[in-house]
Amino acid sequence: MNKRATTMADNRARLISAARKAFAEKGYAAASMDELTAAAGLTRGALYHNFGDKRGLLAAVVDQIDSDMAQRAQQIAAAETDSWQGLLAEGAAYIRMALEPEVQRIVLLDGPAVLGDPSQWPSQSSCLQATRQKLELLITQGVLKPVDTEAAARLLSGAALNAALWIAASASPEAVTAKAVEAFRMLASGLLAPSAIK
Amino acid sequence: MNKRATTMADNRARLISAARKAFAEKGYAAASMDELTAAAGLTRGALYHNFGDKRGLLAAVVDQIDSDMAQRAQQIAAAETDSWQGLLAEGAAYIRMALEPEVQRIVLLDGPAVLGDPSQWPSQSSCLQATRQKLELLITQGVLKPVDTEAAARLLSGAALNAALWIAASASPEAVTAKAVEAFRMLASGLLAPSAIK
DNA sequence: AAGCAAAACATACGCTGCGTATGTCAAATT
């Protein structure tokens, strides 16, 4: 195999890894590219060659974290047999994931501010796509009212996001998480078809 | 009256006004303080004397816009006789207000990224407070289930925010706004007490 | 196998922009 390609892939991975730490700890604006690359054992030369600019690096980092999140959510949702319970579990999972500094600081705060609307990202915000598919399934099953799935997925993810910001800023994360998850379930139940209400 | 105080208040107002424009058009990070102050007929000296630093200016701008929003929402909600309809109208109003560049770019994107959680702002995010009070009223009236009002207000505002980001990035804002408002109403109806469901 | 071309990364430079330290002038106080 190509030695060039492997070392380059390795360097990219190390830069992204260092960026995840730096962006999560200092925030995008305060993260120094010199420190970042030095921590990865490289210089800014490697950075601008691989990612174009600082924004490009953030985009790569966001893409990676977003993929991780979607994968984890997939597993959690798959554990539920009922699709409706799966949706609720997924929402709760997103709220909890959003408590991690990497997710919150990078994906939820700096990401939209620097890169723009999440749905326009190359990853297309995998999380959004996943919940949307789940909603479509539930509608065909007659569990939900025939709502616009993109709209519902957007609002639900937005609700989860703000819940996370709230929890992260609160003094007692556990208690607040419980409240947030309950409120999330209540809001989501507004999508239920009349026949599906227990 | 003091001449010092009046001119100082005037200068503060002019700086905030110029900042609203610059931050909305270029974003917080890309807005130059030299250009900003020059546009207001002043220099950076006035800025650092009045607001401490760039963040301080953003905080002042956010505070002003947030107050404006709350006031406008108050009027809109007051036009509705039914409290429940008032809540829905207020939500729709927030979604529409969030389409304005000043609100979206400054309050919803850069604000949280630079200043942190909105509920910790000096204005305490007036919008959040307003919806929360409305929710409390509706619960005492028996219209809503006894949900935690802070949680519900947070998630609702989060949903409205993401709806706005979605609309702003879309090609046909009108059509998307209709979908978003409908989904918002559906989610909010999840808070309704069983007896209040028509 | 040897030389060549290309690419990955390092080094060096310039420019922008924030924050601060110092200066100045008007206004309020006495």
Added chain:
DNA sequence: AATTTGACATACGCAGCGTATGTTTTGCTT
């Protein structure tokens, strides 16, 4: 009227991004 206070301007230093240029290793060609 003199003095002091304070609002704002001017001047400086420093950090950090992006780019232009240099260097070395790799992979291909003949």
